[in-house]
Amino acid sequence: MRIDLHAHSTASDGTDPPGELAEKAAAAGLDVVALTDHDTTAGWEAAAAALPAGLTLVRGAELSGRWYGAEPTVGLHLLAYLFDPGHGPLAAELARVRRSREQRAERTVALLNDGGIDVTVPEIREYAAGGTVGRPHLAQALIRRGLVETVSEAFAPEWLGRRYRLPKADIDAFTAVRLVNEAGGVSVLAHPRASSRGHIVPDTLIAELAAAGLWGVEADHTDHTADDRAHVRRLARDLGLRVTGSSDYHGTNKTVRLGAFTTDPSVYEDLISAATGTVPLVGA
Structure with missing residues (x-):
C-alpha cells in the first residue's frame, strides 16, 4: 500500500x-x-x-x-x-484561528501598501477561492506583480518570511x-x-x-x-x-x-x- x-x-x-x-x-x-x-x-x-x-x-x-x-x-x-x-x-x-488568519492577511496587506506595494484584500481573498487564507495567497499577489517568481521566493526574509510577516x-x-x-x-x-x-x-x-x-x-x-x-x-x-x-x-x-x-x-x-x-x- x-x-x-x-x-x-x-x-x-x-x-x-x-x-x-x-x-x-x-x-x-x-x-x-x-x-x-x-x-x-x-x-x-x-x-x-x-x-x-x-x-x-x-x-x-x-x-x-x-x-x-x-x-x-x-x-x-x-x-x-x-x-x-x-x-x-x-x-x-x-x-478562531481562521478568523485570525483573515485578520493577519488584512494587516499584511496594509503593511505591503505602506511599503509601496499595491495589493488589496479582495484580491487575496480571490486567490484563496473561499478557503482558509494563508501566506501563499499573499505570495500570489507578489508573483502577479513580478516582484518574485515563486511562492518559495515570496517566503524569503525580505518578503513574507520576515519583513512582511505578522503573527x-x-x-x-x-x-x-x-x-x-x-x-x-x-x-x-x-x-x-x-x-x-x-x-x-x-x-x-x-x-x-x-x-x-x-x-x-x-x-x-x-x-x-x-x-x-x-x-x-x-x-x-x-x-x-x-x-x-x-x-x-x-x-x-x-x-x-x-x-x-x-x-x-x-x-x-x-x-x-x-x-x-x-x-x-x-x-x-
Missing part, C-alpha cells in the same frame, strides 16, 4: 480543489491519501464526493499550534486525523493535542525539524507533548534531511511515538509530488484503530 498522510487543497493553501486532489492521488498510485488543510475541514465533503474507486480518504486537518513555554515562542503544526468535526471545543478553536493567534500546543484526543482523533507532529519553516521543535518539547497524548511524529518529509529523518526516528522510538511519512503536497505552490514520502501500512493500521471520531472513506 502507498499511503500519503499530508496533502492540501484549495480549502486552504493548495492549488487543487478537493475533488481534483482525490483524483490526482489515485492517478499517482496512492491507496490512501489524507486531506489535511490548515485549520479547516471545509474540503472534506467535496473530496469524499469525488473519491475514485479504490482510493481511501483519511479526513484530517493541520492545526496551527504554538508553544508558549519559551521566548521567543515556538510555532508548530499538528496533523489531526479522523476526529469528530462536530466536537464543539475543537471546532471553536479552528474557527496569528495559534492554538496552544498542549491544548491542541488534548482537543484532538477528546474529539476522538489522532495527533501527529508535522515536520518537527524543518528549519526552513521556522524554529526546530525541541526534543524536550516533543517529549512533553508525547506525555500529554501526542500519538506520532512525521519523520519522512521533503524539508527533512536524511540526518533529520534518522534523528526523528530515534526520538520516536525512545518516546514510544509512531512515525509517519508524507508529501505535504500543495499543488503548484510547491514542487513536491503526491506520494513523495509515504507511511508504513502497519502504522496506518494502528492509526485507524486508535481513532474513534470518524472513519476512513473508501471510494466505491
Whole structure:
C-alpha cells in the first residue's frame, strides 16, 4: 500500500480543489491519501464526493499550534486525523484561528501598501477561492506583480518570511493535542525539524507533548534531511511515538509530488484503530 498522510487543497493553501486532489492521488498510485488543510475541514465533503474507486480518504486537518513555554515562542503544526468535526471545543478553536488568519492577511496587506506595494484584500481573498487564507495567497499577489517568481521566493526574509510577516493567534500546543484526543482523533507532529519553516521543535518539547497524548511524529518529509529523518526516528522510538511519512503536497505552490514520502501500512493500521471520531472513506 502507498499511503500519503499530508496533502492540501484549495480549502486552504493548495492549488487543487478537493475533488481534483482525490483524483490526482489515485492517478499517482496512492491507496490512501489524507486531506489535511490548515485549520479547516471545509474540503472534506467535496473530496469524499469525488473519491475514485479504490482510493481511501483519511479526513484530517493541520492545526496551527504554538508553544508558549519559551521566548521567543515556538510555532508548530499538528496533523489531526479522523476526529469528530462536530466536537464543539475543537471546532471553536479552528474557527478562531481562521478568523485570525483573515485578520493577519488584512494587516499584511496594509503593511505591503505602506511599503509601496499595491495589493488589496479582495484580491487575496480571490486567490484563496473561499478557503482558509494563508501566506501563499499573499505570495500570489507578489508573483502577479513580478516582484518574485515563486511562492518559495515570496517566503524569503525580505518578503513574507520576515519583513512582511505578522503573527496569528495559534492554538496552544498542549491544548491542541488534548482537543484532538477528546474529539476522538489522532495527533501527529508535522515536520518537527524543518528549519526552513521556522524554529526546530525541541526534543524536550516533543517529549512533553508525547506525555500529554501526542500519538506520532512525521519523520519522512521533503524539508527533512536524511540526518533529520534518522534523528526523528530515534526520538520516536525512545518516546514510544509512531512515525509517519508524507508529501505535504500543495499543488503548484510547491514542487513536491503526491506520494513523495509515504507511511508504513502497519502504522496506518494502528492509526485507524486508535481513532474513534470518524472513519476512513473508501471510494466505491
